[in-house]
Amino acid sequence: MQRVYEPQxxxxxxxxxxxxxxxxxxxxxxxQHLAGAVGELPACGLLAVLVEDEQAQSAQALIAAYNAAQPLPGEEPESFQGTLLC
Known part of the structure; x- marks a missing residue:
């Protein structure tokens, strides 16, 4: 298995x-079971997404697309420009 991403x-x-x-x-x-120990453990590098070796490249491409995603034009309310509402 390969580590393909460290989620926030x-x-x-x-x-x-x-x-x-x-x-x-x-x-x-x-x-995920170490997340409750934040403060006693380093805050970064605790979480990791792992996939099988043969699927690593596809997973990295999908995650890169996820990170590059932008809101569609016209979907932002005028009162909250620049703020993404979920």
């Missing part, structure tokens, strides 16, 4: 697992 938090990690699964890529999230 558990929520992003779970989102990426679901996205990869929807594309047929089986992924695993490591370190």
């Amino acid at each position: 938090d558990l929520m992003e990690g779970e989102l990426l697992l679901s996205m990869l699964a929807s594309e047929g890529i089986e992924a695993h999230l490591t370190g």
Whole structure:
């Protein structure tokens, strides 16, 4: 297995697992049980998304597309320009 991404938090990690699964890529999230120890452990590098070696390149491309995504024009409310509402 290869480490293809380090999510910022558990929520992003779970989102990426679901996205990869929807594309047929089986992924695993490591370190989720260490998230409760933040403050006693280093704050970065705890979480990692792992995939099988033969799916690593596809997973990295999907994650790169996820990170490069921008809101569609016209979907921003005028009162919150520049702020992405989820």
